[in-house]
Amino acid sequence: MPRDDASGLEWLLFTQSGVLTWAQATAExxxxxxxxxLASGRWQRVCRGLLRAAPDGPFDREQQWWVAVLAAGRGAVLAGLAAAQAGGLRGNWRYETVDVLVPHRRRAADLLRRLPLGLPAVRVRRVRALPAVDRQRGRPDRTSMARSLVDAAQWARTDEEAQQLLAAGCQQRRVTPAEITAVLDRMPRALRRGLIRETLQDVAGGAQALSEIDLVRLCRRHDLPVPDGQERRRDARGRVRYLDAYWRRWGLHVEVDGAHHLDVRQWAADLRRQNDVWISGDRILRFTAFDVRHRPDEVVAQLRAALAAAGWRP
Known part of the structure; x- marks a missing residue:
């Protein structure tokens, strides 16, 4: 970080990841x-009116965000998936464009059509109103996490990607379903409103990962009892564990394995947890996330058989 006696220019370059406008540069x-x-190669001209205080080379992610916001002009804020990542959303999320919001009466800046190759395209979306509660100060300024996830979900390429983003935001404790619902209530024309609300209801009910949400919907669609959600337990070593889906009345536990279960250490931990469940007297079924999504008939048949064996009657 800059020293306490840093100049205005040093502080500006630090806060904006080395990207600045011509007006900002000539003010210092x-x-x-x-x-x-620029002529000596120590700074780089990104496009007309936009500079980077570094030699020619690739732009890191934060610099891409600053280029998008500064090129979009006054009042622009980072939005959608990029804003969610700037707010701390983890995961291997990829985007081909960086979304920014600008006031409705503003036109897209001409700078956006002149960005060099190697930078993601910038998509400017105009909004009539952006309440203060949906804005967040940052580096750069962006929409709040709840608003970012709603926008990312409605702009996602597929319904599944939209659900994954919402589930990840809640699972990582970056936002709550109630906060996202409050944003959705302020956006009556948002795309995928029904899908977003349904996903939030499942998340609030205890299904955190997308594969667990798919399992809940599978049960509803085939008239099976809906699981009680994640169950908090202590294993034989006293550590707190969470069961993916648990039917408390019938003592049935279902584990949905994602890609992280392929790791050897995770696999060994899963086996120990499975043994603890068996020792306690409960039944346990395990499915892959792929099975839940692409072999639903097989999953339903085994769920139905396990529940029936435990005493459930349709």
Whole structure:
């Protein structure tokens, strides 16, 4: 970080990841000095009116965000998936465009059509109103996590991707279903409203991962009892564990294995947890997330058989 006695320019470059406008640069340096830095290769011209205080080279993710916001002009804020990532959403999420919101009466800046190759495209979306509660100060300014996830979900390429984003935000404790619902209530024309509400209801009911949400919907569709949600237990070593889906009345536990279960250490831990469940007297079934989504008939048949064996009657 800059020292306490850092100049205005040093602080500006630090807070904006080295990206700044011509107006910002010439407010701290003379125009001749800025031209010299560009001519000497120490600074780079991103496009007309936009500079980077670094030699030519790839842009990191934060610099991409700053280019998008500064190029979009006054009042622009980072939005959608990029804003959610800036707010701390983890995961291997990829985007081909960086979304920004600008006031409705503003036109897209001409700079956006002149961005160099190697930078993601910038998609400007105009909004009539962006309440203060949906804005968040940051580096750069962005929409709140709840608003970012609603926007990311309605702009996602597929319904599944939209659900994954919502589930991940809640699972990582970046936002609550109630906060997302409050944003959705302020956006009556949002795309995928029904899908977003349904996903939030499942998340609030205890199904955190998308594969667990799919399991709940599978049960509803085939008139099977809906699981009670995640069950908190202590294993034989006293550590707190969470069961993916648990039918308390029938003592049936279902574990839905995602890709992380393929790790050897995770696999060994899963086996120990499965043994603890068996020792307690409960039944346990395990499915892969792929099975739940692509072999639903087989999953339903085994669920039905396990519940019936435990005393459930349709």
């Amino acid at each position: 340096l003379t125009p001749a000095r800025v031209r010299h830095l």
